[in-house]
Amino acid sequence: MNFERNLNEYAKLAVEVGVNIQPGQTLLVRSPIECANFVRKVVTQAYKLGAKNVHIEWSDEECTLIKYLNAPEETFNEFPRWVSDQYVDIAKDGGAFLTIYAQNPDLLKNVDPQRVANFQKASAKALKEWRSYTLSDKCKWSIVSIPTEAWATKVFADVSKEEAIDKLWEAIFKCTRIDTENPVEAWKKHNADLKVRTEFLNKNNFKTLRFKSSKTDLSMDLTEGHIWLSGASHDPNGISFNANMPTEEIFTMPHKFKVNGVVYSTKPLVYGGNIIDNFSLTFKDGKIVDYSAEKGYETLGKLIDTDEGSHYLGEVALVPFKSPISDTNIVFFNTLFDENASCHFALGSAYKTCIKDGDKIQDDEMDKYGVNDSLTHVDFMIGSNDMDIMGVTYDDTEVQIFKNGNWAF
Ligand code: ZN
Ligand code: ZN
Numbered sequence: 001m002n003f004e005r006n007l008n009e010y011a012k013l014a015v016e017v018g019v020n021i022q023p024g025q026t027l028l029v030r031s032p033i034e035c036a037n038f039v040r041k042v043v044t045q046a047y048k049l050g051a052k053n054v055h056i057e058w059s060d061e062e063c064t065l066i067k068y069l070n071a072p073e074e075t076f077n078e079f080p081r082w083v084s085d086q087y088v089d090i091a092k093d094g095g096a097f098l099t100i101y102a103q104n105p106d107l108l109k110n111v112d113p114q115r116v117a118n119f120q121k122a123s124a125k126a127l128k129e130w131r132s133y134t135l136s137d138k139c140k141w142s143i144v145s146i147p148t149e150a151w152a153t154k155v156f157a158d159v160s161k162e163e164a165i166d167k168l169w170e171a172i173f174k175c176t177r178i179d180t181e182n183p184v185e186a187w188k189k190h191n192a193d194l195k196v197r198t199e200f201l202n203k204n205n206f207k208t209l210r211f212k213s214s215k216t217d218l219s220m221d222l223t224e225g226h227i228w229l230s231g232a233s234h235d236p237n238g239i240s241f242n243a244n245m246p247t248e249e250i251f252t253m254p255h256k257f258k259v260n261g262v263v264y265s266t267k268p269l270v271y272g273g274n275i276i277d278n279f280s281l282t283f284k285d286g287k288i289v290d291y292s293a294e295k296g297y298e299t300l301g302k303l304i305d306t307d308e309g310s311h312y313l314g315e316v317a318l319v320p321f322k323s324p325i326s327d328t329n330i331v332f333f334n335t336l337f338d339e340n341a342s343c344h345f346a347l348g349s350a351y352k353t354c355i356k357d358g359d360k361i362q363d364d365e366m367d368k369y370g371v372n373d374s375l376t377h378v379d380f381m382i383g384s385n386d387m388d389i390m391g392v393t394y395d396d397t398e399v400q401i402f403k404n405g406n407w408a409f
Helices: 003-018 033-048 061-070 073-077 081-092 113-126 128-135 149-155 161-175 183-204 297-304 335-341 363-369
Strands: 026-032 053-059 096-100 141-144 208-212 217-222 250-252 254-264 269-271 274-284 287-295 313-318 344-348 377-381 388-392 398-403
Touching: 003 033, 003 096, 003 141, 003 161, 003 183, 026 033, 026 081, 033 053, 033 096, 053 061, 073 113, 081 096, 081 113, 081 128, 113 128, 113 297, 149 161, 183 250, 217 313, 254 313, 254 363, 269 297, 269 377, 274 297, 287 297, 313 377, 335 377
Parallel strands: 026 053, 026 096, 096 141
Antiparallel strands: 208 217, 208 388, 217 254, 250 313, 254 274, 269 274, 274 287, 313 344, 344 377, 388 398
16 A cells, blocks of 8 residues: 555544544644654644644754753753743633654653653643643543654664564554555444453453452552443543554553562563663552663653642553564654553553542542552553462452463453
8 A cells, every 4th residue: 555545534533533624624734844744634624623723833853962061951841931931721612632652762861860750740730631631531632643764773683774664554553544545434343342351351340459460469459440441532512532652552540559460571661761661560458679681770760759639640551562563673762653552551640530520539548449640650561471460359260361471261
């Protein structure tokens, strides 16, 4: 199939199924300047569907790096209010957000990790109000990825940069079902397929999940009234959208204080322009009490120390080892893709949509219900082909959920 057709279909999918733009709606697109060609197609599609106004926020990694290497120290302790205010304004007005995520995984490897950590914290604080909209589906949002030279050559290190970009496009088109005859229809079917297993998990209402592989050995209680979610979400008007494209995960909320044992990462985690790899986390009563990492130990430590809530989990997600993204056998160094090829947990805040009447839970009641709150939410991959997961119900019945990395039912 020709590239131009695929590119147009991808832009259409992002606008129609991703943020699902409605007539009269405003869209903010956040994108690296390298992806301008794709963004122009997105803008065209958005107006075709009746968007009122499409705003673009461009970024440039070269400039980001120059800033990290040259700006004064205090720069990284603040985040411009005019940026966070505009996000909140757009969300309040019912606008939608499309993020083109295409990071160079090694961008900040030679930057003082303290600068990176300071800015992560300052931006998370400033964007907390806006994130309260996205975390509870009060506005439509979506994330897609486009190859950039730095990212593609990291994923495919042994070939020329042109070939690397081609290969990454090919993988993206496959994982997002663009290579099917009618991608929009393929996504409708995919969303429906995910719902079947989601319903099984919800019907069983598991009290506890036990994760066991050759390395990982961890017990996790789910919150009472937890809800497994997958695929499409719905905004307050009942309009569907897909927050992540691709998505293969079915996810819910662990109990903040009821996680015990040790979990090992199975894919590298890119965080703040640095790679953390081959790491482990040990939990006692939900809190991380020990950690190790072969690579990126300092960055991992700074992530865990973001705030109190970043010492606890906010998400558990199930993805079979045998699934479209995992089958590509590619390590993407991009969480959007890697998390959808593997079971994963998230450090930090929970999605209130993952618990019954979550929107009614007040900030000071969150601990009581075991709902974690944090400035951050970072997914990390833990699935492997030797992972077994047992579910235990409230009447102590054990149900095998995963056997050797795949669904057991
Ligand atoms: Zn997830
Ligand atoms: Zn997550």
